[in-house]
Amino acid sequence: MKDSQAFDHRPDPELGAALRAALDPKDDHKAFVARVVAQYERALDRATVPTVDVLASWFRPGIAAAAAALVAGFLLGRTVLAPVPASIDAAMALIDGPGLAALVTASDPPDASVVFSSLVDQR
Amino acid sequence: MLPDFPPPPQPPASPARKGSSDEDKGLVAKTLAGDRDAFGVLVERYAAQARRVARAVLGDPDDADDAAQDGFLSALVKLAQYDTRRPFGPWLMRIVANAATDRRRRRNVRQAEPLDPALVGGGPRPDAAAIRSELGARLRAALGELPERRRMAVVLFDVEGYSHAEIAGILGIPEGTVRSEVFHARRRLRTLLADWKEQAR
Numbered sequence: 001m002k003d004s005q006a007f008d009h010r011p012d013p014e015l016g017a018a019l020r021a022a023l024d025p026k027d028d029h030k031a032f033v034a035r036v037v038a039q040y041e042r043a044l045d046r047a048t049v050p051t052v053d054v055l056a057s058w059f060r061p062g063i064a065a066a067a068a069a070l071v072a073g074f075l076l077g078r079t080v081l082a083p084v085p086a087s088i089d090a091a092m093a094l095i096d097g098p099g100l101a102a103l104v105t106a107s108d109p110p111d112a113s114v115v116f117s118s119l120v121d122q123r
Numbered sequence: 124m125l126p127d128f129p130p131p132p133q134p135p136a137s138p139a140r141k142g143s144s145d146e147d148k149g150l151v152a153k154t155l156a157g158d159r160d161a162f163g164v165l166v167e168r169y170a171a172q173a174r175r176v177a178r179a180v181l182g183d184p185d186d187a188d189d190a191a192q193d194g195f196l197s198a199l200v201k202l203a204q205y206d207t208r209r210p211f212g213p214w215l216m217r218i219v220a221n222a223a224t225d226r227r228r229r230r231n232v233r234q235a236e237p238l239d240p241a242l243v244g245g246g247p248r249p250d251a252a253a254i255r256s257e258l259g260a261r262l263r264a265a266l267g268e269l270p271e272r273r274r275m276a277v278v279l280f281d282v283e284g285y286s287h288a289e290i291a292g293i294l295g296i297p298e299g300t301v302r303s304e305v306f307h308a309r310r311r312l313r314t315l316l317a318d319w320k321e322q323a324r
Contacts, residue, residue, distance in 0.1 A: 009287065009302070015309060016281035018316055019266075022259035023175040023278065025184055032188060033170050036195045037163040043196040 147211035155202055166195055169212065172283055173219045179278040180223035182267050190226045194219030213289040220275055220293060227271075258319050265315050269308055276301050277308035 025032070147168070153161035173194055178187035198205075198218045205214055266274050272294060279285045279293060280301075287305075291298040 011281045011284055012309065012313075015277075015312055015316060016284075018258065019262055019278060019312070020175065020282045022262035022266075023178045023282065024171065025174045025178070025188065027184075029170060032174065032191075033163065033167045036166045036170070036192050037159065039192065039196055040159050040162055040199065043199050047200040 144210045144212075148207050151202060151205060151207065151211060154199070162199060165211075165215075169195075169215055172212070173215070175282060176216055176219055176275065176278060177223040179266060179274045180220065180271055181227055182263065186226060186230070187223065190223040191219055193226065194222035197222060210289070212283075213285060213293050216279065216283070216285070217293040217295075224271065258316075261315055261319065262312065265312055269311065272296065273304040273308045276304035277312065280305045281309070 147165065150161045150165050150168075154165065170191070173191040174184075174187055177190040177194070178184055181187045181190055194215070198215050201218070205211065266278075269277075275294060276290055279290045280287070285293065287298045287301045290301045290305075294301065296304075
């Protein structure tokens with residue numbers, strides 16, 4: 001055995017042998033090997049089945065997400081692509097009553113009653 | 124704190140180990156082709172080593188065997204990921220060490236096993252035969268006192284003969300840290316061994 005305070009990059013055979021004896025399993029080596037090899041098929045099967053399960057579990061939310069994206073895209077597209085009125089007159093014509101037209105076309109500052117009546121007309 | 128260790132030259136792989144490595148690669152190729160017997164030979168070849176490494180982590184031999192088995196089967200499933208340009212042993216030991224660590228975490232096994240004071244010194248001195256028979260228990264108890272990474276480092280280095288670089292790969296830590304861990308573990312274990320030799324005289 002070597003000096004316990006010295007650093008040595010080579011394995012210590014005495015300490016190694018003592019540790020090996022302390023850690024070596026006492027039971028049958030062959031029995032352990034047989035036990036592991038007996039799990040060969042099961043391990044490979046287990047490795048395959050969960051992969052399929054995982055893919056299947058991803059598939060269902062994937063379809064739901066794709067459907068939600070399609071609906072959202074449709075609604076967004078409909079909003080963005082809605083026909084725009086050709087002119088300001090056409091836009092004004094969509095709103096009943098003189099309130100809004102008077103407010104937009106007036107050269108003087110708007111009167112509060114006009115603004116109010118415009119809002120009431122829209123309701 | 125340890126002084127900075129100069130990077131030591133790593134001993135070249137022995138011819139026996141090199142030959143064994145080549146055989147391993149052949150066995151891996153056969154296992155990948157579906158040869159169950161080839162897998163059996165790999166298990167036979169590394170079983171003792173895997174069980175010791177797992178026992179260094181877990182302490183309990185039954186837990187260690189379960190972890191070693193988990194490691195072998197996990198390696199079987201991941202075998203296609205093994206890079207055949209590298210030695211098989213360190214790759215397998217990394218998986219086994221991870222399996223043992225995972226099992227320890229799952230079962231909430233404490234990192235430091237409770238120690239019997241009589242086993243680690245200070246207790247009454249038994250006769251020489253009893254001391255000899257207790258050495259293994261003392262070493263296991265002393266290993267249990269060490270941090271897990273230190274335990275694995277010293278076992279992989281002094282028992283299994285892996286290089287610092289290989290252990291660094293197995294444990295996923297820098298080579299300098301491996302040297303430091305081995306140094307600290309040896310200091311504790313060598314003291315214990317020296318005491319035991321003194322008592323045995």
